[in-house]
Amino acid sequence: xxxxxxxxxxxxxxxxxxxxxxxxxxxxxxxxxxxxxxxxxxxxxxxxxxxxxxxxxxxxxxxxxxxxxxxxxxxxxxxxxxxxxxxxxxxxxxxxxxxxxxxxxxxxxxxxxxxxxxxxxxxxxxxxxxxxxxxxxxxxxxxxxxxxxxxxxxxxxxxxxxxxxxxxxxxxxxxxxxxxxxxxxxxxxxx
Numbered sequence: 562x563x564x565x566x567x568x569x570x571x572x573x574x575x576x577x578x579x580x581x582x583x584x585x586x587x588x589x590x591x592x593x594x595x596x597x598x599x600x601x602x603x604x605x606x607x608x609x610x611x612x613x614x615x616x617x618x619x620x621x622x623x624x625x626x627x628x629x630x631x632x633x634x635x636x637x638x639x640x641x642x643x644x645x646x647x648x649x650x651x652x653x654x655x656x657x658x659x660x661x662x663x664x665x666x667x668x669x670x671x672x673x674x675x676x677x678x679x680x681x682x683x684x685x686x687x688x689x690x691x692x693x694x695x696x697x698x699x700x701x702x703x704x705x706x707x708x709x710x711x712x713x714x715x716x717x718x719x720x721x722x723x724x725x726x727x728x729x730x731x732x733x734x735x736x737x738x739x740x741x742x743x744x745x746x747x748x749x750x751x752x
Contacts, residue, residue: 564600569606576607578622579612587620598620599631600696608635670717672698672736673724681729689727695720708736 579602582593599621599669603611612631614620621627677683690697690709699708711720717735724733 569609572602572605572607573610576602576610577614577617580611582617584614584618584620596624596626598716599635600626603631603634606638608638667738669736669738671718672708673711673717674706674708674736675724675730676704676706676732676734678729678731683707683729685728686724686730689724693720693723706732 579594580599583599585591586593592621599611612635615622615627615631675686675687686707687697690707693715694712696710697707698710701707709724711717721733721735724730
C-alpha cells in the first residue's frame with residue numbers, strides 16, 4: 562500500500578507539471594505534448610494531477626475528451642481503488658448438502674410450508690388447519706402456499722403425513738433455517 566501511495570503521488574505531480582508545461586508551450590508557440598500522452602498520463606494514475614492542472618492552468622478545459630474524459634478516468638480509478646482495498650475479515654464456510662441434511666438444526670422443528678393446487682383452492686386445507694389446531698403463520702399471496710406451525714402435542718412427521726393427504730395439497734415442505742452463507746435449496750417432501 563505504501564508503494565502505491567508513493568507511485569500515485571509521483572505520477573500525479575508529473576501529470577500536473579506536464580499539463581502546466583504543455584500550457585506554457587501553447588502560450589509560447591512551441592512544439593506541444595501530444596494529447597495522447599496527456600491522456601495516457603491520466604490513465605496510468607495521474608488523473609487527479611491532470612484535473613488540478615486543467616483547473617489551475619485553464620488548460621484543455623474546452624476539449625470534450627479532456628473535459629469529460631479526465632473526470633471519468635478519475636472516477637474509474639477511485640472505484641477500482643475502493644474495490645481493491647475492500648476486504649472482508651469474515652471467512653465463508655461451505656457446508657456440503659450431506660452435512661446440511663444431517664444437521665438437526667437445519668429445519669424448523671415446528672413449521673411447515675404447504676403448497677396447494679390453485680385450481681382446487683385452499684378451502685379444504687384451511688379447514689384441516691383449523692381442525693388440527695395448527696396455526697397459520699403466513700399466507701403467501703404470490704404463490705399458492707401457506708406456512709403453518711404445528712400444534713405442540715403433535716410431531717412434525719405426523720403433521721406432514723396428515724397434510725399430505727389433504728385434497729389439493731401439492732407438497733409439504735419442512736421450513737428450512739437458512740444462514741446467510743447457505744445456498745438456498747428447497748427440499749420438497751413428496752406426497
